[in-house]
Amino acid sequence: MTTAHRYWVRSPDGRVAYGFEREQVATSVALEYGVGAALIDTLAQAYMPMLQVVERCDGELRLVLGPVGGWDTGRFGLDRDLIEAIKKGRVEIVHAFLAKGASANAADNKGGRALHWAASRGEASVVDLLLNQGADIAALDASGRSALTVAEARGKKEVADLLRSRGAR
Numbered sequence: 113m114t115t116a117h118r119y120w121v122r123s124p125d126g127r128v129a130y131g132f133e134r135e136q137v138a139t140s141v142a143l144e145y146g147v148g149a150a151l152i153d154t155l156a157q158a159y160m161p162m163l164q165v166v167e168r169c170d171g172e173l174r175l176v177l178g179p180v181g182g183w184d185t186g187r188f189g190l191d192r193d194l195i196e197a198i199k200k201g202r203v204e205i206v207h208a209f210l211a212k213g214a215s216a217n218a219a220d221n222k223g224g225r226a227l228h229w230a231a232s233r234g235e236a237s238v239v240d241l242l243l244n245q246g247a248d249i250a251a252l253d254a255s256g257r258s259a260l261t262v263a264e265a266r267g268k269k270e271v272a273d274l275l276r277s278r279g280a281r
Contacts, residue, residue: 118155120208124148124166126241129211142166143173150204151175154193154212156182163205180205191218191226198229203237206230216245223254231259231275234268239275249280 117131119138123145132138135153142151142164149166156162162185163178180200185193194214197205210216218226227247230238239259243249252258257265260280263272 117212118153120152120154120211121145122150122152122204122207126203126207126237129207131211139175142175146173150178152205152208153182154208155186157185158183163202165204178202178204190214192220194218194226195220195224195229198226198233198235198238201233201235201238203235203241206238207241210241210245216242216247217251219253225251225253225259227251227259228253228257228262231263231268231271232266234263234266234271236270236274239271243278249275249278 117133119132119135120129121138121142122129124147130141138151142149143166145166147166147168151164153162159181161177162182163180164175165178166173167176180202183196190209190212191214194206194209195218197209216226227239227242230242258280260272260275263275
């Protein structure tokens, strides 16, 4: 299911991401969630802020810009956006694109799968999210490697252990 929402709010506990069409509404919801909530603009263009996180500053809840800029977001499809989000290494952004309708089994144009990208980067939280969203743990990339093989080759022990605990061989 694909949704057209531009703005997504991820709960502080990471359980849910809700889509909104208006930034003002998304901002209000993120602030209501409180510290640790994130607001993601899934159509942020190159070098424009994409991520804001709720923090407490001088006793008040505020949205603080995260160090992530957009790319040509929305131009080439949700699955490509998901791969780019994984490369940015922020689980909040990955969650927003999955909630928007990207496939947890997305692959780039060279056969690099979402799970493999996350394993390569050593992003255990992203690997866990992808698996929870239905990523195929046994899938092979274009080179015939599993995500576990990629994690082990890159020395990403935490991710390799996570994959093994979820049944990877």
